[in-house]
Amino acid sequence: MCEANVYVEKDGHVDLLLESVYLIESEGDRWHLENIFGEQKVLRGTFKVLALSEDKIVLQEVEAD
Amino acid sequence: MCEANVYVEKDGHVDLLLESVYLIESEGDRWHLENIFGEQKVLRGTFKVLALSEDKIVLQEVEAD
Numbered sequence: 001m002c003e004a005n006v007y008v009e010k011d012g013h014v015d016l017l018l019e020s021v022y023l024i025e026s027e028g029d030r031w032h033l034e035n036i037f038g039e040q041k042v043l044r045g046t047f048k049v050l051a052l053s054e055d056k057i058v059l060q061e062v063e064a065d
Numbered sequence: 066m067c068e069a070n071v072y073v074e075k076d077g078h079v080d081l082l083l084e085s086v087y088l089i090e091s092e093g094d095r096w097h098l099e100n101i102f103g104e105q106k107v108l109r110g111t112f113k114v115l116a117l118s119e120d121k122i123v124l125q126e127v128e129a130d
Contacts, residue, residue, distance in 0.1 A: 021117075025113070052066060052086075
């Protein structure tokens with residue numbers, strides 16, 4: 001088992017959203033994240049990159065309508 | 066560093082697309098995959114789930130226009 005840190009890109013900045021994520025589910029542009037500590041976050045966005053060599057996943061946030 | 070096996074769901078079936086993937090990049094609905102053996106694949110589809118507890122990522126293939 002491994003985990004990845006999920007970063008969010010918004011307005012040209014890339015910030016850590018949730019660390020040690022092991023589960024991501026997507027429904028349209030909604031991303032449900034869960035980490036090994038039981039923390040959950042939901043983000044509206046698009047997928048950009050997964051780089052497991054750096055334990056990193058980057059999502060891009062979209063503005064709410 | 067860890068890797069995940071990427072599966073594709075199509076017509077109700079889930080099949081292994083590429084094993085030991087460490088890099089995924091998305092451009093719209095195009096998914097570029099690369100594994101630790103240097104193999105690359107491109108798929109048109111949408112993201113469904115990443116479950117690192119099972120070293121598994123599932124994409125859903127979309128039909129070409």
